[in-house]
Amino acid sequence: MPTRHPLLAGLGVLSLVATSACDLGIEAAGEDEGPVVRISMPHWPGGQANVAVAAYVLENELGVSVERVESGQREAWEALGGGAIHAILEDWGALPDRTELYVAHKGRVVDAGPLGITGHVGWYIPGAFADAHPEATDWHHLDEYTDRLGGRIVQGDPQFATHDETIISDLGLDLRPAPAGSEEALIEEIHRAGRGGAPVLAYFWEPHWLAAEVELAEVDLPGYYPRVELRKYLNADFAAEGGEAAQFLHRFSWDAEDQNEVARLIAAEGLTPTAAAERWVTDHPDRVAAWLADD
Numbered sequence: 423m424p425t426r427h428p429l430l431a432g433l434g435v436l437s438l439v440a441t442s443a444c445d446l447g448i449e450a451a452g453e454d455e456g457p458v459v460r461i462s463m464p465h466w467p468g469g470q471a472n473v474a475v476a477a478y479v480l481e482n483e484l485g486v487s488v489e490r491v492e493s494g495q496r497e498a499w500e501a502l503g504g505g506a507i508h509a510i511l512e513d514w515g516a517l518p519d520r521t522e523l524y525v526a527h528k529g530r531v532v533d534a535g536p537l538g539i540t541g542h543v544g545w546y547i548p549g550a551f552a553d554a555h556p557e558a559t560d561w562h563h564l565d566e567y568t569d570r571l572g573g574r575i576v577q578g579d580p581q582f583a584t585h586d587e588t589i590i591s592d593l594g595l596d597l598r599p600a601p602a603g604s605e606e607a608l609i610e611e612i613h614r615a616g617r618g619g620a621p622v623l624a625y626f627w628e629p630h631w632l633a634a635e636v637e638l639a640e641v642d643l644p645g646y647y648p649r650v651e652l653r654k655y656l657n658a659d660f661a662a663e664g665g666e667a668a669q670f671l672h673r674f675s676w677d678a679e680d681q682n683e684v685a686r687l688i689a690a691e692g693l694t695p696t697a698a699a700e701r702w703v704t705d706h707p708d709r710v711a712a713w714l715a716d717d
Contacts, residue, residue: 459660459667460507462498463490466605468629471684472511472537474695476674478703479710486667496520503530508660509671513653514541525655532661534654538675543584543627543647545575548612549637551621559641564623565596571623574600578608584625585646593644597623609689612636629678631686666714673713680706 459480463473477488491498491507499520501507515521524531547558557563573596575586580601590597602608608624609632615622616636626638654671661668680702687698703710 458487458489460489460491462507462510463492467685467689468681469512470688470695471681474699478699480667484666502657505657508657510655512537513655514650530658531655532658534656534672537652537654539652539678540649541652542649545641546624546626546638548615548621549639552639559639561593561641561643568596571621574598575623575625576611577601577625578605589646629682631682670713
């Protein structure tokens with residue numbers, strides 16, 4: 423697929439030692455402790471929301487400790503294939519070579535099913551600007567508005583891998599990529615535009631909690647960023663021998679509204695991921711019960 427913002431970015435080197443699976447397929451935490459499940463932890467709020475809620479249920483309902491391992495996606499796939507981590511909960515399909523290697527060829531990783539969310543990357547302008555200038559949502563007319571849009575496509579972290587330079591070149595647009603410096607800085611610029619500041623053209627993605635607070639309109643680009651069914655993957659040994667923990671992660675799925683609710687609590691209200699997960703789990707007992715139900 424075309425890249426999704428942080429997944430191809432270098433989020434840090436994953437320093438893990440290979441773990442040997444016990445009879446549950448989960449490494450023991452210590453002599454007096456129970457098993458530990460290691461889950462890849464992205465740094466963006468939506469990815470944190472997945473891990474936060476899954477970890478909260480594992481720890482509080484199943485008594486399984488969770489280690490949240492921060493990593494870039496390529497490092498996470500290597501660790502998943504080697505058994506150093508047990509789960510990736512949000513994969514955007516950005517590394518088909520790793521999927522082919524570890525799922526199809528080596529059989530070291532298994533597809534644990536859809537997360538329940540469709541992801542999408544694109545170019546967006548403020549809804550009010552689109553209402554006033556509806557033709558600006560058609561890339562054929564975008565050059566008519568580049569001066570008002572500052573002549574730039576605003577991005578997040580400069581390490582985010584995007585297709586924007588290729589799109590600008592292919593379509594002959596008078597634009598330049600302009601990294602805001604971080605996802606947080608990008609969000610603030612979009613917020614300012616939404617509050618009536620200068621209009622902005624931004625590289626952005628769905629799902630994202632900000633869409634509930636700022637109305638955005640997508641520019642119609644010719645197929646550069648298709649919609650992607652987000653998927654989960656488990657280490658094969660853990661999937662086979664991880665008992666209730668593995669079964670729960672297979673069942674774990676929710677929609678974009680759920681994820682955005684937890685992500686907003688983390689990013690906009692300042693709750694810790696654990697506190698945000700506790701609030702959501704408390705408010706959705708039937709959903710949690712379904713994840714834990716016996717087949």
